[in-house]
Amino acid sequence: MSNDAFVPHPDRLLPADPAVREIARSLYALEKDQPIISPHGHVDPRLLLDDEPWTDPTSLFITPDHYVNRLMHARGVDLADLGVGQGPLTESASRRAWSLLAEHWHAYAGTPSRYWMEHEFHEVFGLETVLSPRTAEAMYDEIAEKLTRPEFRPRALFEQFGIQVMATTDDPVDDLSPHDALAADASFAGRVIPTFRPDKYLEPAREDFGALVAALGEAAGVDTSSYDGHLEAMRIRRQYFRDHGAVSSDHAHIDPGTERLALEDARRLYGAALSGAISADEAVALRRHLLADQARLAAEDGLVMTIHPAVLRNHDTATFERFGPDVGFDIPVAVDFVHHIRPMLNDVGHHPGFRTVLFTIDETVFSREIAPLAGVYPSVYAGAPWWFIDSPDAILRYRRAVSETIGYSRTSGFIDDTRAFCSIPARHDMARRLDATHLAGLVAEHRMRLEDATELVSTLPTQQPREVFRLGDGGETA
């Protein structure tokens, strides 16, 4: 049926006005084929090391994607029926989950999840129909068949996607052997680098804090039963990551507090945390001190700190107990960067080794806090709209909120932060289209010369994140 035919429009996300669209097209043309830099994300390095084919469309597109699952859950679908927490799916379970998605697909109209997936269906898998109960089975079959082909294995797609650098997110105690093996594999030319993510080792309120820092100590070969040992273990593990290719550390606490304690208080509270005798307020104070320590270590070792705080994790306790974390129940809250990161910036904000990229879902801070900070501190960059606001209107709001204070040069470039490997090119392409749209508007309103917009788009997608994340100028090595 002609009603089922669908391919994403070549001008999607560009402005509707014909004259402005023409400008946007010319800008986007300069961006679309630039290599992808993904300086922060959650793809497992083993995906590329093992290069195994995906088993089925559901485990590729649905089960691991909390963006997709959460809306179906709100509409009454049990997460278990989407494969969450189920282990490997039988084919019939996989097909059932796929048909659930098809049944609810109309409710995703206008969402980035649908936008990205339709991009992937067409650009990656060559499909030319819209997902619906009518088309679901045929689309499943076609994707499933293609997943068996060599050119749809992870490494082949990595290359086809034009990914130049992709950072993973890794535990400080990880030995990074998959990264090493991948780097040593002459048959794979991609650059896949680890990221130091120490969050849980900085949260003294956690019940497992003692066990965590013991493991940290073991990995570092340092006794972490004292605060000084914790600091030294962190220094060692960060350096280990640095030596294995990392360029950044990633931080996501409920607030971005960085107030330092007096040394004796830090030592005392650390001891109290290990003996289980720390109060809730003290645990917060110690966590902020430990994050401030990360900033000092960053000034030493040069890892760029990405800080994206203010998400209340696991809002629904019952769901957490049944399915664990990262299943769609993390809800953003308001954030104050100005007071919280002031101690850190007063400490190391002018240090040549220190650099931080701030991002958040609380849009109120874009014009009020992030742009003013990134527009004066040499070490501060405005990160990208993230998570719920990695979406077309929100990205335009972000550009309109920050670029009048800091232009484009103090922004980090696009950060996909995704677990969904196949969505990486779709997400970067969306950001590029929207930058073209934003700039075309400025040009059309005579607020920016076309020459300046052209210069910007020629460097934004690839060169900008390479510089911000200290990835070097070349293709493969820093």
Added chain:
Amino acid sequence: MSNDAFVPHPDRLLPADPAVREIARSLYALEKDQPIISPHGHVDPRLLLDDEPWTDPTSLFITPDHYVNRLMHARGVDLADLGVGQGPLTESASRRAWSLLAEHWHAYAGTPSRYWMEHEFHEVFGLETVLSPRTAEAMYDEIAEKLTRPEFRPRALFEQFGIQVMATTDDPVDDLSPHDALAADASFAGRVIPTFRPDKYLEPAREDFGALVAALGEAAGVDTSSYDGHLEAMRIRRQYFRDHGAVSSDHAHIDPGTERLALEDARRLYGAALSGAISADEAVALRRHLLADQARLAAEDGLVMTIHPAVLRNHDTATFERFGPDVGFDIPVAVDFVHHIRPMLNDVGHHPGFRTVLFTIDETVFSREIAPLAGVYPSVYAGAPWWFIDSPDAILRYRRAVSETIGYSRTSGFIDDTRAFCSIPARHDMARRLDATHLAGLVAEHRMRLEDATELVSTLPTQQPREVFRLGDGGETA
């Protein structure tokens, strides 16, 4: 004079770009004649029961409308001169108030109040001039004359407006006899249903709390001198409302806190409240517990909870003392839904009987909190922009803020929340035009297929609120 001629443009609120406007027109055409569902508002049921003609244009358009009065007050007009707190107006007082409005009408340019009233002047009363000191008298005369005709009585207009369901707002102790009489009146086919509004019975800090809960107890036939009696009385009165057609309860405290107390603390604080020995903090804690109780009762009886908190009522004490509440001095404040409603959602958020619709004037929570919550909890819906932000740009901001996370299916549909009966069709029509405008933009930018937008508008105005508010599929009964 040709200068005085004015009728609202048929394309008002549709996009200026000719191609996008064409799409919007086609979408709006599918919406404009759908029946009106008004699931939350403040029209008195006696208006329809008695079906008396309005006495004059001022008491219809000005005196009860705090949107209209407040701006004149800011511009120096005494509220008394607009009939506020004056009882029935003499004709000369009514005409004086009308001429004040005409004198200040230019200052309303661009406001929704003017937009709605111009819609009403033309679409309801057939006027074809713009209000001004030059035209005021003639327009007054023409409206006054029409108000004497049978076809301008409330029931006739109810039918002419295409209102299918209209909810009123009612005190828990109300016997709902007007609703019963109206339902029993075979000559009136409309569905006018009550809404359970228990706010003041949940505020232990009120001086009249004791008297209030005593009256509640009397209405329920339960001794409310204890906390357990309060809970039981609420259960009984909610069921009474349910039995008399109610589908929702309505809640508007200064914050949406729902943290539960231990049972013995709830009992103790309730006793303290009745004996006047409750502290301010304790009163807040008890109020939050009592709101959490409403949620439990809602899970039992299925009344949908509309929660629209965070308005500081009666900001100006002198005005409150002179004129009482609801005269324009209620000012919004910031709100945090994420922490405040978490206890409630952890308690009953997955219960099949429980459902809540969140709305607010604090726009910062749209993308940060409301959309993420409504996009994962099956019981949470995003309400409509409300009060000061029931206005064209704000409605578009709302759609752009929430629809990228939840599409349209997790939104409540339009809620007019008005005291101004004649403005109901104008307000619903405005919301429909803006949905068409929003969707047309997505279609024109190739972010949504025209087929999907068409499907959405065919169900948004009527079917969506019927489903969210459990109004049943049919026309007249649930």
Added chain:
Amino acid sequence: MSNDAFVPHPDRLLPADPAVREIARSLYALEKDQPIISPHGHVDPRLLLDDEPWTDPTSLFITPDHYVNRLMHARGVDLADLGVGQGPLTESASRRAWSLLAEHWHAYAGTPSRYWMEHEFHEVFGLETVLSPRTAEAMYDEIAEKLTRPEFRPRALFEQFGIQVMATTDDPVDDLSPHDALAADASFAGRVIPTFRPDKYLEPAREDFGALVAALGEAAGVDTSSYDGHLEAMRIRRQYFRDHGAVSSDHAHIDPGTERLALEDARRLYGAALSGAISADEAVALRRHLLADQARLAAEDGLVMTIHPAVLRNHDTATFERFGPDVGFDIPVAVDFVHHIRPMLNDVGHHPGFRTVLFTIDETVFSREIAPLAGVYPSVYAGAPWWFIDSPDAILRYRRAVSETIGYSRTSGFIDDTRAFCSIPARHDMARRLDATHLAGLVAEHRMRLEDATELVSTLPTQQPREVFRLGDGGETA
């Protein structure tokens, strides 16, 4: 080279859509030549009294402009290299700073700083090239040469700019002799008026609070060693300013708190402040009481209070110690007007002498707090987007956020708040263009009649601020 040629486009900032642009052009044409009212700014009155030529382009355009310097600083330039804190510059230092600006000019694309400066380069200095390393020297030379001409002296430019009234910002102890001399100078027809800025005298937490209030007492001829003396000294100095032409007082604390203390507490805390025995919390409480006193005095003397709180000054301590205040490290924070100014409005909000203009960088309060307050209190006006948000997109966001609640009549008119004298016409022109753009959109979407928009623009630039700031109807005197 043709590549270097550049003059600002006559249609800049007007909408891209041809039909809407045509409407905007017609509205802007009515605004562009209206006289400038600058009711709040930071130009030194001696600039006009002495009427000395500027020495060089850098000290005119760069050194004093923290907007310009801060972005270069973020990009790695030392503030000292831009002349900050350096005293008079040598010609080579001035040229070096200028070439730094040229080198970084591309990073300002899309910012209001670049927009304003390009306006000034062309409209004031007649330049027709874009700044770049290629053009920097020639542009420097041409500006430097013109600065030596009589028609580029401050008074000549004041007249050429069409400035009708310009307010400066002045210390309460200032004798205002420059203002007197300027007013007495028959050769200068401009109206340059002082503004009472008492902030530091209201901050009991300052180390120099004792010295400050002693100086205040000396200026007023009153013993300020007691609270009562402080109040009386303020009354006297405000009246002194009033007598010397002031129409407003200006206030910028970290919060806009106005809660009053009991008289005995105010007296006690004032004494404690002078003896250095006041706690941090008490100092805040006293500061709020002292601001509330200013409101009472304003009700007496009629000075309009501009309140623009919530900027954390001198965020970076090291920079403050090296360069002092006002060098770009002031960062906005969130603000709550509703609770904070309630005591003040309950006290004097209906007093005919009292008037306040609220502005802020926290955009979240525009629709939530400022518009609702200005739309009901006769004494409250919504100020202009300010500082970081005195920029095109933010100005449009402001208009879209407030005008649906209060139209244009409860807004203050544009406030430039600038230290950069030559940017005054550029800033006012930008605001006028954007008002035309905003209104043209409303007209094109049939939300406002062209007649109403025309009436608005005919009064907005000049008459509106004259009325709000009680500047009288005529040209030169109140």
